[in-house]
Amino acid sequence: MLAKQPVSSSSVRILVLSPDYTDFCWYRALLAEDGELSTDLTWCPDLVDCEDLLRNAHFDVILWDCVFHGGSEKAFLHYLAVSGNDKPVLAVSAESPAELANELLGQGAADYLSKAGLDPWSLRRAVRCLWYRGQLGETEQGQLRREVASGFINRDLFFDRLQQALLRAERGRQRLALLHLNLDNFRSLNESIGYQESDQLILKLADRLRTSLRRVDSLMRIGGDEFAVIVEKVEDSLAISQIIRKVVSSLDDPFVVAGQNLLVSASLGVASYPEAGDTPETLMRRANRAMFEAKRDAGTSYRFYDQQLHINAGYQLRLEADLRNALRGHELELYYQPRIDLATEDVRGVECLIRWNHPERGLVSPDEFIPAAERSGLIVPIGYWVIEQACARLQQMADLGYPGLVFAVNLSFRQFHDRKMTETIFRIIYNANVDTSLIELELTESAMMHDLDYARRCLRELNQLGVSFALDDFGTGFSSLSNLQNLPISLLKIDKSFVQQLGRSADAEHIIRAIISLAHSLQISVVAEGVETDGQLEFLRQEHCDEIQGYYFARPMPWQELIDFLHNHSQAACLQQ
Secondary structure (H helix, E strand, O other): OOOOOOOOOOOEEEEEEOOOHHHHHHHHHHHHOOOOOOEEEEEEOOHHHHHHHHHHOOOOEEEEEOOOOOOOHHHHHHHHHHHOOOOOEEEEEOOOHHHHHHHHHHHOOOEEEEHHHOOHHHHHHHHHHHHHHHHHHHHOOOHHHHHHHOOOEOHHHHHHHHHHHHHHHHHOOOEEEEEEEEEOOHHHHHHHHOHHHHHHHHHHHHHHHHHOOOOOOEEEEEEOOEEEEEEEEEOOHHHHHHHHHHHHHOOOOOEEEOOEEEOOOEEEEEEEEOOOOOOHHHHHHHHHHHHHHHOOOOOOEEEEOOHHHHHHHHHHHHHHHHHHHHHHOOOEEEEEEEEEEOOOOOEEEEEEEEEEEEOOOEEEOHHHHHHHHHHHOOHHHHHHHHHHHHHHHHHHHHHOOOOOOEEEEEOOHHHHHOOOHHHHHHHHHHHHOOOHHHEEEEEOHHHHOOOHHHHHHHHHHHHHOOOEEEEEEEOOOOOOHHHHHHOOEEEEEEOHHHHOOOOOOHHHHHHHHHHHHHHHHOOOEEEEEOOOOHHHHHHHHHOOOOEEEOOOOOOOEOHHHHHHHHHHHHHHHHHHO
């Protein structure tokens, strides 16, 4: 009989995702009773902190209470699979295994336990099995992957080095800076050149970065496309800037990988001690925040974390928390902007636009809360909510005597991160029992670039169900003719920036003519956005634009105002006949 090997020498790090501190204490107490299993539990009660923890800390097991999600259990479980670096997810819920276990296990959970029968033995068994499975998986990785990983990807070693550097800076009354470097569009690069070539690129990049640093500085790879640099013994921000400029300039020249010249760009976030914090976790979190601010700029760029950034970050976190409550508390509503047929001036459809009526701040601008929803991932459940509301209103519209109006809904790029998008949208439309040909999904080309093959498949599947698609903001980016030919696009929307230049810019006129001509040659209809004047209307009519949308006819309006608008518009049309 073989003796059981104790595992206390290696502490099992567990991230507990639960909104209830009492439950966290319960899990901790159940695991503490095992003398052979040493556990280190971290409690995360809020979605805002979840991304930071998954990105910046290492865990062996994720213990997920199924009530902790952003609106969809399935979508959040998929998010954990992507962001948790394939760490096993132990799902815990009040539901019986017969009701939920098979569904969650099929969605990617590694194990499922019901709270009703949870005891120390079952929880310890589940954690231990998942931990052993993870250890075995790491052992079985190939020799090449281990060689690349050792010395480059080791977050624990990095945080230990950063802690020691902070202690030295504190004792010597010196400043220290942490640089967080993230390669831009690394996933696309992986897919285009291959994973082995990408590893070669990372190694070449590491070599080049080292040459731009001083001997006292520490460089470590902390993720697939991420590096951290600990810059010690610096006098002031000017000295830090000089080092950053060397790092940035090291990326100017192309890298030669497998005979190809590859140009890469990166975003750098900088957090300094003592201004930005005095612990490794705080510095890393704030350098990470600054790095995401840098991603707003094109090409290689960097941003410092400063007090204003801290204030902005706090505001964004509160905004995201309020937005999460808004989704649960029915504070969101849809406004509708009519689209007018230029030939007949009939209302052909409406675009559904989300609005947030905050209980304290009043109406919050979409330009303010939509980016917050994108960053937090809340845009995925919000997007599905918008489709549900549009379908419900579509039913009411037919009952009110306005059948045949198209309801257009915007799709976020984040929606394509959900691998159940097609299934979810189909279920919403099916349950609403509406004519699928009256549902139009608006998307931008950038929304599809995350995973073009997956996006194409989604669009084709939904198109087969009768759903139509519009390409929004056409002409403002790198519009691809291949997308128009290979995707089921039935309508183009000319961006209002071109329409509003009519009469002031000959270029705008040429661009609009070209878009309309191109679309019609491909049997695609055209809608012009932002129409506000008689001159704009007349130009678009002469160029045979199909529909217009803008303040000339109607602003976005709540539901009851839309009904009044349609009634008045119908009466006016009857009087003209």
